[in-house]
Amino acid sequence: MPAPAIRVFKNLDELSREAATEFSSLASRGQPEGKPFCVALSGGHTPKRFYEFLAAPEFATKIPWDRVQLFQVDERCVPPGDGQSNYRMMREAMLSHLPAADKHFHRMIAERPDRDGAAADYAADLRTTLRTPAHEWPRLDLIFLGMGDDGHTASLFPGSAALEERQRAVYPNWVEKLGMWRLTLTLPVLNAASRVIFLVAGEEKAERL
């Protein structure tokens, strides 16, 4: 695995524009055997501007959306219209303006009372869409991650059970410090990806990063 490259940008706009440029150039490369280009997207505040760039004509018209499949990295266990919903943020920033992307968006149904079932169904959808061979981890082409103040990424919070999960690809995680359930991709899936990009903004996160 190559050493991670760290790139620093002047502001959130520059970071977001560069993320959209990377997305667009990777998505435009041909995929082997006509496979779709499969990307997982994070929630939180930081990537909102990036999603707005993706929906802007400058990028939206260049990306071959019919060959892109979009997944979620994690989701808060709230209804999709809730102010805390990652899906809602993505819908408002990008999906509602971009029917071609919306059509290939795989939402985590995190509001389902049966969270184990919701996680298992999402893992099955990942495997099918990514054409994952049996006994292998789903291998996403690209994952955009964020990082919280406490160093968590996806919904893998320090001290929470999901950090230790090595069997399931998607895990319903209880986050004690937030008093909230989340669905999250697990470490084996994050580590199996062909490429991972962390979008981290704010000087206060530099030390932790």
Ligand code: 6PG
């Ligand atoms: C979420 C996430 C999470 C996020 C970090 C950073 O649902 O919150 O996907 O892992 O990336 O918490 O969030 P901010 O960008 O809001 O700081």
